[in-house]
Amino acid sequence: MANxxxxxxxxxxxxxxxxxxxxxxxELRDVLATRQEEREDALDRPLTNDETAAMLKDFGHPxxxxxxxxxxxxxxxxxxxxxxxxxxxxxxxxxxxVDIATGIARFLFGNEQPLAIxxxxxxxxxxxxxVNVGVLxxxxxxxxxxxxxxxxxxxxxxxxxxxxxDKQKSVWESAFEVxxxxxxxxxxxxxxxxxxxxxxxEFRMEPAPIFAQLYWPILALLAVRLVQNLADWVRxxxxxxxxxxxxxxxxxxxxxxxxxxxAGPPWAVVTPLAxxxxxxxxxxxxxxxxxxxxxxxVGVIWTWQGVQTLWRLVQGKRSAx
Amino acid sequence: xxxxxxxxxxxxVELRRGSLILAVLGALRVERYGYTLRQSLExxxxxxxxxxxxxxxxxxxxxxxxxxxxxxEAKRNKRFYxxxxxxxxxxxxxxxxxxxxxxxxxxxxxGK
Numbered sequence: 001m002a003n004x005x006x007x008x009x010x011x012x013x014x015x016x017x018x019x020x021x022x023x024x025x026x027e028l029r030d031v032l033a034t035r036q037e038e039r040e041d042a043l044d045r046p047l048t049n050d051e052t053a054a055m056l057k058d059f060g061h062p063x064x065x066x067x068x069x070x071x072x073x074x075x076x077x078x079x080x081x082x083x084x085x086x087x088x089x090x091x092x093x094x095x096x097x098v099d100i101a102t103g104i105a106r107f108l109f110g111n112e113q114p115l116a117i118x119x120x121x122x123x124x125x126x127x128x129x130x131v132n133v134g135v136l137x138x139x140x141x142x143x144x145x146x147x148x149x150x151x152x153x154x155x156x157x158x159x160x161x162x163x164x165x166d167k168q169k170s171v172w173e174s175a176f177e178v179x180x181x182x183x184x185x186x187x188x189x190x191x192x193x194x195x196x197x198x199x200x201x202e203f204r205m206e207p208a209p210i211f212a213q214l215y216w217p218i219l220a221l222l223a224v225r226l227v228q229n230l231a232d233w234v235r236x237x238x239x240x241x242x243x244x245x246x247x248x249x250x251x252x253x254x255x256x257x258x259x260x261x262x263a264g265p266p267w268a269v270v271t272p273l274a275x276x277x278x279x280x281x282x283x284x285x286x287x288x289x290x291x292x293x294x295x296x297x298v299g300v301i302w303t304w305q306g307v308q309t310l311w312r313l314v315q316g317k318r319s320a321x
Numbered sequence: 322x323x324x325x326x327x328x329x330x331x332x333x334v335e336l337r338r339g340s341l342i343l344a345v346l347g348a349l350r351v352e353r354y355g356y357t358l359r360q361s362l363e364x365x366x367x368x369x370x371x372x373x374x375x376x377x378x379x380x381x382x383x384x385x386x387x388x389x390x391x392x393x394e395a396k397r398n399k400r401f402y403x404x405x406x407x408x409x410x411x412x413x414x415x416x417x418x419x420x421x422x423x424x425x426x427x428x429x430x431x432g433k
Contacts (some may be wrong), residue, residue, distance in 0.1 A: 024379070026391075027355065027400050031371055034356045060372040068376035 004049065005032055008056045015066035024069055032059065075141045083149050084140040090175070090234065091132050097179025098186075099125040174233035181226040188219055202275040203283065210263035217256060225249050243310065250306030257299040267291040341369055343419055345377060346404060346412045349387060354399040378402055386411055 009029055013021050035055060040046055047055065059065065067073070076084050103121035106112055143149070211218075228245035231238055260267065265288040272280035344367045348358055355375055362369055369377075381387045386408035391398050404412065 020379075024375075026398065027375060030397055030399055031355055031375065033397065035371070060370075065372050068372060069379060 004052050004056065005029075005036075008032075008059075008062060011062035012066045015063050016069055020069065028065075032056070035059075072145065074144075076137070076144050079153075080140055080144045080149060083143075083152075084136070087140075088133065088136055090178075091136055092129065093172070093175030094178050094182060095128045095132055096125065097175050098183050099128060101176075101179055101183050174229065177229045178226065178233065181222060181229055185219070185222045185226065188215075188222060203273055203280055204271045205287070206269050206271070208264060208267050208269060210260060210267070214256060214259065217252070221249060221252050221256060224252075246306055246309040250302055250309075253302045254299060254306075257295055257302070261292075261295050261299070264288065264295075265292065267295070337367075340419075341367065341373075342377070342381070343412070343415050345369075345374075345381065346386060346408055346415070349402050349404045349408070350412075352401050352403040354394070354401045356399075358402065381408070 009025050009032070012028060013025050016024055032055075036047060036052070039051070039055065099121055102124075103117055106117050106121075107114055224245060228242065228249055231242050231245065235241070266284060268284065268287045268291060270280050270284035270287065275283075341362075344362055344365070345358070348361050348365075353361065355371070355378065358378075359369060359371060359374055362374075378387065378389075382389055382402070386405055387402050388405045389400050389402045391400050393399070
């Protein structure tokens with residue numbers, strides 16, 4: 001019987017903070033001994049092994065008993081949870097958006113089997129979710145221990161909230177934009193490879209030198225647009241920043257489009273490998289015609305989006321005033 | 322019906338959680354060790370699980386509201402707890418708050 005109690009106390013001790021373990025176990029030993037004596041007095045006989053086991057079970061699982069002595073009673077508490085959930089939703093939506101967009105792009109433009117794409121996208125999606133949710137949980141568990149978000153909750157003011165008149169984009173629209181932007185950055189810096197861009201065994205397709213000259217400006221534009229998309233999503237009340245970014249990205253974007261348009265054609269160089277030269281020339285013409293239309297379309301769309309965003313912001317400001 | 326019982330139990334536990342601290346502080350105006358403290362709470366109609374009581378005593382001691390010392394009694398070493406000076410001040414404040422809440426609840430539930 002004593003052996004069972006010692007085993008129980010040993011199990012509790014293993015889960016206790018080391019510095020306090022001896023003291024707490026000594027007190028628990030006395031508590032259990034008192035409880036045992038109380039029952040033995042009532043029964044007028046020693047407790048059987050089963051009765052001792054029942055008494056210990058009634059006292060509580062060793063991990064639960066020990067956990068009550070810990071300062072930290074939860075991983076992410078009720079004060080931090082709303083912020084954790086808010087960030088988690090954004091991260092999950094972006095991951096789902098990036099993985100699905102990559103899968104669709106591979107299906108539309110690659111020459112892989114649809115089932116293989118589906119299986120790989122599914123696997124990659126779960127792996128990304130597991131890793132990111134895990135990392136995010138660890139970050140917020142640390143924030144919980146450091147006292148976040150007390151400071152943020154103390155500092156916020158109602159004026160920071162978006163005006164009711166602000167026409168906020170839907171969560172899915174915002175997530176799609178952020179995901180598309182992340183995807184574009186990853187592609188631009190070469191971390192993901194789209195199968196149709198390099199050619200195949202019959203020809204090689206490469207971007208014109210102008211793209212190498214504009215590498216950093218285009219990367220900077222994509223990065224700033226990502227910040228703009230995130231601000232539109234999570235900080236709709238930051239009108240000045242959003243307005244500045246909208247104007248800046250539209251102007252810089254249109255400038256880059258103009259530089260690109262003037263530099264070409266060709267914007268893509270096709271080199272035949274196992275293809276007749278005439279066929280390669282026809283392909284190059286088709287691709288460059290497509291790129292010409294694409295560059296003009298991007299210019300028009302960006303102009304329209306920039307005007308639209310500014311109009312929304314100006315309208316919102318008038319309504320708020 | 323079981324759902325209602327379950328809900329009542331949850332609400333009851335929430336309601337008791339804060340008041341148990343007050344009861345423990347009040348009972349420790351007289352020096353007691355865990356077992357006798359638990360007995361006095363039970364006799365007063367406020368039973369508390371041992372697995373909850375002892376960690377609570379540690380927390381209150383860490384907050385400076387209780388003092389404790391090991392002493393031998395009935396041939397065994399026992400840890401005796403007692404309200405500290407800070408604990409007495411906090412208890413007086415909490416009792417004032419408790420009475421104010423009680424009065425408010427009575428006014429809200431009895432008045433027409």
